[in-house]
Structures are given as structure tokens and as C-alpha cells.
Amino acid sequence: MGCVESMNYEILMRNASFRECRDYIRQHFREFIDVQPGFKIFDIHLIGIPPIAIGLDADFIVFPYTKPCHGTFLLRIEDTAEAARLRRLKK
Amino acid sequence: MDVVLNGQELVNVSGEPITPRGSALLVLGCPQVPVQTSIALYLINRLRKSGIVTVVAGNKSANTLLLIADPDRHYLGEVMDLDRAVGLISDKKRDFDRCFVFIHNDAGVTYAATMGVISKAKLFTLIYGEHYDDLVKQVDFPCTIIAAKAVHNPLPLKKAIDEVTPWAA
Incomplete structure (x- = not known):
């Protein structure tokens, strides 16, 4: 179990395809960044078909989280420091 | 090349260690489709007989299916958690x-x-x-696709693998 799974997260989508999650982020969040697979967020390296979209909404971060048996989840986690780090990467 | 599988070590018929021809990572998916475990062991066997060191990365269930099927590690070499493998490769450590x-x-x-x-x-x-x-159509990135309609019977996928001979590539 990764640390993300022990965090206080909200599941916005479950059992979705990776592309559905990416489309959701781009359609529902004015602020997002594109990263490559392997990009580290919290304690995990992101799995995904490039580019991977990460949504930002104030201190909330929305990102895809893929597991082999359960497909891709779209998770929403509040973390002020991580949101700030991601915003710095946009510049 | 005369290669004998001896635990995690590749040795020749005299029992002397040989220099591997390369390395291969097998990334396992969800083990709910039965052919995965069978094909993984088959592929490991063919790769190792060609002098290629194999490492398996999967979730706990997928890895355990292999470990239980090969308790004396005649075929299996290193087995690791999938998330750990992704991390090591992403961090350029492996x-x-x-x-x-x-x-x-x-x-x-x-x-x-x-x-x-x-x-x-x-x-x-x-x-x-x-x-x-349908899955083949989703693969739009560079790779060699080996595909077959195989659920319970591994032979169609084995045949597709044999036609590609990835251990010789």
C-alpha cells in the first residue's frame, strides 16, 4: 500500500479508463499541468499514457491513480505544499 | 548456448556461471485472466534458456501465483512489487x-x-x-505487439510469442 492510499482522499471517478480521467481533468479544471509517466507526486510515481494531466483547484490536487486490477481512479487530495510545488513547475 | 537454470543464476552445463546476454522485466497485470501465470513461466523459461536474466514485477496476487507455482524457483529469478519497479526505473536506479x-x-x-x-x-x-x-487498437506507442484471443487456453498466445521469438531480438 502506498502512502497515498492512507491519505484523506476523495475518489472523483473509479474503474475509468485512463483517457476518461485525463478528459475529465481537462474539462473540469481550468488549472492543470501535463507531466510524463514516472512523475513523482506525494510518494508515488504516476502511471499513465502521456501526457498525464494533473488538475489544481486551490489546495486540492486531482490526479489519476492506476492499479492493475481496478483500472484508473481519479483522486482528489488536499495538500498545500504539494499544490504549491506543482504550480511552481508550471512557470 | 548451453544454459541450465539453477535458481537465480545462469550456468552452463558444467555448472559454471555464464555472462548474461541481457535482462528482461516482465510486468504482470491483474491475474484474473488465467493464461497470465502460465505464459509468464513459459516466457521466463525461454528467455533464461537464451541467457537472459529475468525479473518479474507484479502486484501481490500476481506475484504469489508465480511463487506458489514455482516453489523451488526453477524458473523464477527476482520478483518485486510493481510499484517499486516503476519507482526504481523512474528514478534511473535500474x-x-x-x-x-x-x-x-x-x-x-x-x-x-x-x-x-x-x-x-x-x-x-x-x-x-x-x-x-479492442486493446490492440489502444496501443498507439512504439512497441512490438504480441496478441491473441487467450483466456483459459494459453496456446494461442504461446504460438504468437513463438512467432516473434523475443528472446532472439
């Missing part, structure tokens, strides 16, 4: 010459695309299951 990704669902395609970016390995996608043809 890489392989070949990477085989088992795919029977959308998550499998996602893992394969990830390996194509983070690893320098020659990428092979093993696509199987009831809806293998």
Missing part, C-alpha cells in the same frame, strides 16, 4: 534491455505506455483476453 507488459485491460495499456516512457528497454506488449482486439 533498467532492463527488454520489457514485456501483460495486458488484458485498460490498466495494462496504461502500464505499458508508462514503461515506454520511463525505460529504455525494447518494449513488448502481450495482449490477450476476451477483448484483446
Whole structure:
């Protein structure tokens, strides 16, 4: 179990395809960044078909989280420091 | 090359260690489709007989199916957690010459695309299951596709692998 799974997260989508999650982020969040697979967020390296979209909404971060048996989840986690780090990467 | 499988070590018929011809990572998917475990052991055997060191990465269930099937490790070499493998490769701490990704669902395609970016390995996608043809259409990144409609019977996928001979590539 990764640390993300022990965090206080909200599941916005479950059992979705990776592309559905990416489309959701781009359609529902004015602020997002594109990263490559392997990009580290919290304690995990992101799995995904490039580019991977990460949504930002104030201190909330929305990102895809893929597991082999359960497909891709779209998770929403509040973390002020991580949101700030991601915003710095946009510049 | 005369190669004998001896635990994790590759040795010749005299029992002397040999220099590996390369390395291969097998990325396992969800083990709910029965052919995965059988094909993984078959592929490991063929790769190791060609002098290629193999490492398996999967979730706990997929790895345990292999470990229980090969308790004396006649075929299996190193086995590691999938998330750990992704982390090591992403951090450039480890890489392989070949990477085989088992795919029977959308998550499998996602893992394969990830390996194509983070690893320098020659990428092979093993696509199987009831809806293998739909999954093949989703693979739009560089790799060698090995695909067959195989759910319970591994022979169609074995045949497809034998035609590609990835251990010789």
C-alpha cells in the first residue's frame, strides 16, 4: 500500500479508463499541468499514457491513480505544499 | 548456448556461471485472466534458456501465483512489487534491455505506455483476453505487439510469442 492510499482522499471517478480521467481533468479544471509517466507526486510515481494531466483547484490536487486490477481512479487530495510545488513547475 | 537454470543464476552445463546476454522485466497485470501465470513461466523459461536474466514485477496476487507455482524457483529469478519497479526505473536506479507488459485491460495499456516512457528497454506488449482486439487498437506507442484471443487456453498466445521469438531480438 502506498502512502497515498492512507491519505484523506476523495475518489472523483473509479474503474475509468485512463483517457476518461485525463478528459475529465481537462474539462473540469481550468488549472492543470501535463507531466510524463514516472512523475513523482506525494510518494508515488504516476502511471499513465502521456501526457498525464494533473488538475489544481486551490489546495486540492486531482490526479489519476492506476492499479492493475481496478483500472484508473481519479483522486482528489488536499495538500498545500504539494499544490504549491506543482504550480511552481508550471512557470 | 548451453544454459541450465539453477535458481537465480545462469550456468552452463558444467555448472559454471555464464555472462548474461541481457535482462528482461516482465510486468504482470491483474491475474484474473488465467493464461497470465502460465505464459509468464513459459516466457521466463525461454528467455533464461537464451541467457537472459529475468525479473518479474507484479502486484501481490500476481506475484504469489508465480511463487506458489514455482516453489523451488526453477524458473523464477527476482520478483518485486510493481510499484517499486516503476519507482526504481523512474528514478534511473535500474533498467532492463527488454520489457514485456501483460495486458488484458485498460490498466495494462496504461502500464505499458508508462514503461515506454520511463525505460529504455525494447518494449513488448502481450495482449490477450476476451477483448484483446479492442486493446490492440489502444496501443498507439512504439512497441512490438504480441496478441491473441487467450483466456483459459494459453496456446494461442504461446504460438504468437513463438512467432516473434523475443528472446532472439
